[in-house]
Amino acid sequence: xxxxxxxxxxxELQHLxxxxxxxxxxxxxxxxxxESFIGVTEREVKTxxxxxxxxxFNLFFESSTRTRTTFEIAAKRLSADVINLNIGVSSQTKGxxxxxxxxxxxxMQADIFVxxxxxxxxxxxxxxxxxxxxxxxxxxxxxxxxxxxxxLDLYTLRHYKKDFTQxxxxxxxxxxHSRVARSLIHGLNILGTPEVRVIGPQTLIPxxxxxxxxxxxxxxxxxxxxxxxxVMLRLQNERMRGALLPSAQEFFKTYGLxxxxxAGAKPDVIVMHPGPMxxxxxxxxxxxxxxxxxxxxxVTFGIAVRMAVMSMVAGASx
Amino acid sequence: MSPLPDAEQLCVQLADVIRPTLTPKTAMIGLxxxxxxxxxxxxxxxxxxxxxxTMDIAFYRDDYHQQGLARDPKRTKIPFSIEGRDVLLxxxxxxxxxxxxxxxxxxxxxGRPERIxxxxxxxRGGRQLPICAQFCGARIEVPAGARLxxxxxxxxxxxxxxxHAT
Amino acid sequence: xxxxxxxxxxxxPASGRDAQGDVFIAKGRIxxxxxDARAAKAAQTLDASGLVVAPGLIxxxxxxxxxxxxxxxxxxxxxxxxxxxxxxxLACPPDTDPPLDEPGLVEMLRRRARALARxxxxxxGALTVKLQGETLTEMSELADSGCVAFSQxxxxxxxxxxxxxxxxxxxxFGFSVWLRPLEPWLMRGVAHDGEVATRLGLAGIPSxxxxxxxxxxxEIVRATGTRVxxxxxxxxxxxxxxxxxxxxxxxxxxxxxxxxxxxCDVDLGYFDALCRLDPPLRAQRDRDALSEGLADGTIDCxxxxxxxxxxxxxxxxxxxxxxxxxxxxxxxxLTLRWGVMKxxxxxxxxxxxxxxxxxxxGVQSGRLEVGAPGDIVVFDPDAPVRITAAGLKSQGKNTPxxxxxxxxxxxxxxxxxxxxxxxx
Numbered sequence: 001x002x003x004x005x006x007x008x009x010x011x012e013l014q015h016l017x018x019x020x021x022x023x024x025x026x027x028x029x030x031x032x033x034x035e036s037f038i039g040v041t042e043r044e045v046k047t048x049x050x051x052x053x054x055x056x057f058n059l060f061f062e063s064s065t066r067t068r069t070t071f072e073i074a075a076k077r078l079s080a081d082v083i084n085l086n087i088g089v090s091s092q093t094k095g096x097x098x099x100x101x102x103x104x105x106x107x108m109q110a111d112i113f114v115x116x117x118x119x120x121x122x123x124x125x126x127x128x129x130x131x132x133x134x135x136x137x138x139x140x141x142x143x144x145x146x147x148x149x150x151x152l153d154l155y156t157l158r159h160y161k162k163d164f165t166q167x168x169x170x171x172x173x174x175x176x177h178s179r180v181a182r183s184l185i186h187g188l189n190i191l192g193t194p195e196v197r198v199i200g201p202q203t204l205i206p207x208x209x210x211x212x213x214x215x216x217x218x219x220x221x222x223x224x225x226x227x228x229x230x231v232m233l234r235l236q237n238e239r240m241r242g243a244l245l246p247s248a249q250e251f252f253k254t255y256g257l258x259x260x261x262x263a264g265a266k267p268d269v270i271v272m273h274p275g276p277m278x279x280x281x282x283x284x285x286x287x288x289x290x291x292x293x294x295x296x297x298x299v300t301f302g303i304a305v306r307m308a309v310m311s312m313v314a315g316a317s318x
Numbered sequence: 319m320s321p322l323p324d325a326e327q328l329c330v331q332l333a334d335v336i337r338p339t340l341t342p343k344t345a346m347i348g349l350x351x352x353x354x355x356x357x358x359x360x361x362x363x364x365x366x367x368x369x370x371x372t373m374d375i376a377f378y379r380d381d382y383h384q385q386g387l388a389r390d391p392k393r394t395k396i397p398f399s400i401e402g403r404d405v406l407l408x409x410x411x412x413x414x415x416x417x418x419x420x421x422x423x424x425x426x427x428x429g430r431p432e433r434i435x436x437x438x439x440x441x442r443g444g445r446q447l448p449i450c451a452q453f454c455g456a457r458i459e460v461p462a463g464a465r466l467x468x469x470x471x472x473x474x475x476x477x478x479x480x481x482h483a484t
Numbered sequence: 485x486x487x488x489x490x491x492x493x494x495x496x497p498a499s500g501r502d503a504q505g506d507v508f509i510a511k512g513r514i515x516x517x518x519x520d521a522r523a524a525k526a527a528q529t530l531d532a533s534g535l536v537v538a539p540g541l542i543x544x545x546x547x548x549x550x551x552x553x554x555x556x557x558x559x560x561x562x563x564x565x566x567x568x569x570x571x572x573x574l575a576c577p578p579d580t581d582p583p584l585d586e587p588g589l590v591e592m593l594r595r596r597a598r599a600l601a602r603x604x605x606x607x608x609g610a611l612t613v614k615l616q617g618e619t620l621t622e623m624s625e626l627a628d629s630g631c632v633a634f635s636q637x638x639x640x641x642x643x644x645x646x647x648x649x650x651x652x653x654x655x656x657f658g659f660s661v662w663l664r665p666l667e668p669w670l671m672r673g674v675a676h677d678g679e680v681a682t683r684l685g686l687a688g689i690p691s692x693x694x695x696x697x698x699x700x701x702x703e704i705v706r707a708t709g710t711r712v713x714x715x716x717x718x719x720x721x722x723x724x725x726x727x728x729x730x731x732x733x734x735x736x737x738x739x740x741x742x743x744x745x746x747x748c749d750v751d752l753g754y755f756d757a758l759c760r761l762d763p764p765l766r767a768q769r770d771r772d773a774l775s776e777g778l779a780d781g782t783i784d785c786x787x788x789x790x791x792x793x794x795x796x797x798x799x800x801x802x803x804x805x806x807x808x809x810x811x812x813x814x815x816x817x818l819t820l821r822w823g824v825m826k827x828x829x830x831x832x833x834x835x836x837x838x839x840x841x842x843x844x845x846g847v848q849s850g851r852l853e854v855g856a857p858g859d860i861v862v863f864d865p866d867a868p869v870r871i872t873a874a875g876l877k878s879q880g881k882n883t884p885x886x887x888x889x890x891x892x893x894x895x896x897x898x899x900x901x902x903x904x905x906x907x908x
Contacts (some may be wrong), residue, residue, distance in 0.1 A: 032390065035393055037395075048378065048424075122801040125800070179685060208682045212682070312387050
């Protein structure tokens with residue numbers, strides 16, 4: 001069996017590929033470091049010289065302006081040079097293999113590859129083939145993981161709720177296809193969250209998900225009872241009508257978050273969403289814009305978390 | 319080797335030397351971790367009106383490429399504007415001068431001070447940069463390979479400690 | 485050309501023999517055993533002291549990549565791999581390019597194999613033209629040109645009525661049909677649908693993709709009486725269904741790929757594309773059921789399912805990697821390892837890769853008796869083989885067992901009385 005590719009032999013984080021397999025201390029260190037970076041983002045001069053002279057290559061095989069932008073901002077705040085590559089339109093269509101693409105970029109003196117890919121496991125393949133001083137940060141691979149999103153969700157929960165060991169967290173929606181859900185579930189379990197729930201119809205909850213350490217609920221009101229935090233997952237357009245769901249309207253009726261459904265949760269419940277939101281499908285506008293929503297702060301936290309991750313991996317000894 | 323001086327006593331002496339130089343524009347910033355302990359003591363002794371600032375230089379160190387990111391970065395909190403200030407930078411021990419260099423770089427990312435003065439409880443030889451302290455408690459000879467640190471006991475009392483490299 | 489193999493531990497599952505002895509081969513056939521063998525005058529003698537002599541291994545599924553996919557492997561390299569692995573007879577599935585649906589292609593392939601004079605080649609013909617499931621192939625013609633059975637390889641037959649007709653037709657001539665139970669719509673995943681696939685975020689293939697298709701096949705066998713050999717079972721459910729079908733005396737047999745006997749979905753680890761196989765590696769309980777089934781005879785034999793894939797095709801994200809593992813040189817070691825783990829005797833273990841597949845194939849090989857073809861494997865069951873890319877003769881280096889040391893070093897392989905492989 002292969003060793004955990006994320007940690008080097010000194011136990012330092014050299015790649016961030018998945019929240020799964022990260023020791024608790026590493027996660028806590030990422031969150032603590034992110035907190036320091038929040039201070040930086042709040043002052044006039046928003047940059048620190050940590051990654052000056054380093055090159056961060058955003059390798060996006062799946063396009064995403066939003067995630068790419070936050071990584072770009074985070075890298076620039078660390079004074080790194082940022083190069084954006086939307087591979088979908090260029091060499092991949094010409095048939096260049098994934099590893100050839102990476103090798104070509106490596107020849108251009110890359111330090112960090114931020115990779116988003118449609119196939120689960122692609123960043124692992126890349127991490128096995130990069131040079132010792134190169135680092136891979138997974139910005140989302142297939143359905144498997146979106147570790148920086150998972151970490152910023154953990155940061156958000158820690159910020160508002162402090163103690164994971166007392167929390168009930170409910171994750172609602174298309175868990176089957178969600179890398180965000182998987183990463184968050186792993187993180188919550190590593191930090192000792194006693195109750196993690198997933199809520200959705202059987203078509204959107206993968207088999208054996210209980211083995212990840214969650215309880216499955218089909219009924220949303222049941223699942224939200226007593227929740228400290230509700231995380232709404234995005235429903236992709238192509239999944240809204242077909243073999244998995246009949247329509248967006250019926251999804252909203254049964255699993256969309258409204259003030260009424262939220263009433264059974266704790267009075268100080270917080271509402272999270274990785275974005276971008278489909279208003280009226282996963283979540284009602286009044287809730288999205290309401291007092292429980294922490295959706296916008298999540299974005300700020302996301303930049304600090306990504307700064308923390310990049311400065312930690314780039315600092316790991318080769 | 320002569321015994322290490324009494325840190326508490328040196329604190330009081332240092333405060334006495336700094337007091338005449340205070341102005342309405344003075345603000346104090348302590349550098350983690352020993353410098354913050356010292357700054358808390360001095361801030362109280364000197365009765366400075368402006369709240370105490372605390373600074374972690376983790377993101378400005380010049381040895382990031384060799385050592386990586388510091389293990390346990392604290393959060394820099396500067397609860398006042400730097401513009402036009404007389405900043406009193408406080409650290410426990412002045413050695414190579416690199417910590418102070420990083421602190422000054424970080425300080426300038428918060429604003430433009432009128433002047434910066436450095437106060438340290440002890441300085442040892444071994445400066446690697448052209449940095450000096452305006453106020454210094456004592457000059458202490460430290461054998462090669464050893465580290466001089468400030469310790470804070472359970473009762474809050476400050477003392478010097480010599481750590482030998484293993 | 486006469487050959488004498490002496491001082492051997494002769495193991496012949498067909499007759500139940502496991503004892504010291506000698507074999508004398510003349511005119512390509514086993515001419516004498518033991519005392520009679522020692523008395524004969526041989527041109528060449530092989531001293532097999534301390535070694536096992538068994539019938540040459542018979543592998544029911546090995547892809548040789550010819551015709552059509554020579555960039556992946558060639559007949560030469562794969563035949564070299566076969567005899568290095570002790571395999572003296574092998575059946576190749578019809579999924580070549582073009583598929584084996586024309587007598588001319590089959591004849592050419594057999595001629596090429598004969599000219600190489602390594603292992604014996606038994607082509608399995610396509611059941612439908614181009615494997616597309618619309619038109620029956622000329623099975624009678626194909627049988628005349630050398631096809632031993634008919635199959636759809638890994639291509640699912642969408643039209644159930646077509647499957648029924650094809651079995652009716654094949655059965656009319658007493659032909660065997662070799663089928664993988666494949667439900668086409670449920671097969672659209674890349675890993676076993678379970679906890680591991682959920683954790684890794686891989687599209688899953690549920691177990692019932694195999695059992696639903698198997699149920700369909702068994703019903704049609706009941707209706708037609710056609711002999712069917714079920715290829716590459718992977719689920720506990722399928723093993724149970726075959727056990728019941730055999731009790732009912734349906735004319736079915738089945739095999740399992742040797743990698744599936746040892747590995748399960750947990751071995752995917754961090755998306756190891758070398759574990760991307762078709763059928764997928766399933767759960768531990770499925771692997772255990774396959775092992776049980778092989779031990780009690782529900783599963784008739786083991787095959788390598790040899791599928792050489794070039795490195796580039798494996799250096800891809802898991803879902804995009806080409807499925808398959810190289811297997812000819814791992815058949816013997818992995819079978820022996822299973823035997824040791826299951827505490828089976830060498831006699832019982834070797835049956836699954838000699839006499840049992842011989843029965844399915846309907847050939848005379850696979851036994852050490854006077855008159856049988858002179859196909860022999862000489863091996864040391866205790867000497868380890870280190871599986872390395874450089875050491876493998878196959879052009880496919882794709883196996884999850886790279887770097888492993890496995891028991892069972894082949895010392896020599898004999899086909900039709902000729903030594904076609906000898907360990908350097």
